[in-house]
Amino acid sequence: MSRIGKQPITIPSGVTFNFSKEKNKVSVKGPKGELHQTIDPDFTIKQEDGSVLVERPTDQKRHKAMHGLYRALIANMVHGVSKGYKHQLELVGVGYKANAQSNVIELSLGYSHNVFLAVPSEIKVQTVQEKGSNPTIILEGIDKQLIGQVAAKLKELRKVEPYKGKGIRFTGQYVRRKAGKAAAK
Numbered sequence: 001m002s003r004i005g006k007q008p009i010t011i012p013s014g015v016t017f018n019f020s021k022e023k024n025k026v027s028v029k030g031p032k033g034e035l036h037q038t039i040d041p042d043f044t045i046k047q048e049d050g051s052v053l054v055e056r057p058t059d060q061k062r063h064k065a066m067h068g069l070y071r072a073l074i075a076n077m078v079h080g081v082s083k084g085y086k087h088q089l090e091l092v093g094v095g096y097k098a099n100a101q102s103n104v105i106e107l108s109l110g111y112s113h114n115v116f117l118a119v120p121s122e123i124k125v126q127t128v129q130e131k132g133s134n135p136t137i138i139l140e141g142i143d144k145q146l147i148g149q150v151a152a153k154l155k156e157l158r159k160v161e162p163y164k165g166k167g168i169r170f171t172g173q174y175v176r177r178k179a180g181k182a183a184a185k
Contacts, residue, residue: 005067008051009075012082017052019045026074030081033122033142037077039070080142087151090134093158093166098135100125105137109158109168117157119150136171 011017015030024041027034039045042063046053054071056063079085091098097108105125107115119125123141137154141147151170160167162178169175 005071008053028077035077076144085144087139088171089137090171098127100127
């Protein structure tokens with residue numbers, strides 16, 4: 001049995017969990033918002049005194065593969081509507097800048113032109129530029145998958161290079177540096 005799939009999901013106070021068997025849809029509503037997820041009709045979801053358990057019908061390879069996935073998706077939804085998710089990205093490089101206006105981020109990344117990136121309305125964007133530190137982009141929202149996709153799209157605009165460490169990275173992310181030409185002699 002899947003180690004992750006068999007773990008129960010605790011539902012915190014203030015969060016309502018609803019499963020519609022006819023539509024195969026899980027709905028989670030909390031103080032930060034509401035999320036929906038459709039699941040495979042073969043799976044059953046049991047709700048017992050403040051916890052939710054995902055059960056698979058058989059030991060087929062497909063059911064085993066999906067068991068842990070659905071449990072993790074539901075757990076991420078519960079965490080998102082109760083506490084939310086937050087990603088911080090920093091821009092490392094001379095002259096790199098970020099500016100957020102409503103849901104559009106304007107980035108100056110050393111290209112001949114500025115890059116504009118539209119962010120979905122479900123995500124709150126904030127930019128911080130303090131003197132003496134790298135510009136930071138803060139993404140906040142309830143959908144872990146959506147925030148991860150936006151962060152990946154931002155990181156893709158200027159990947160971290162291993163020689164000087166310039167690029168867009170998560171705050172605190174370790175970048176393995178390579179020695180340059182001088183080390184070859």
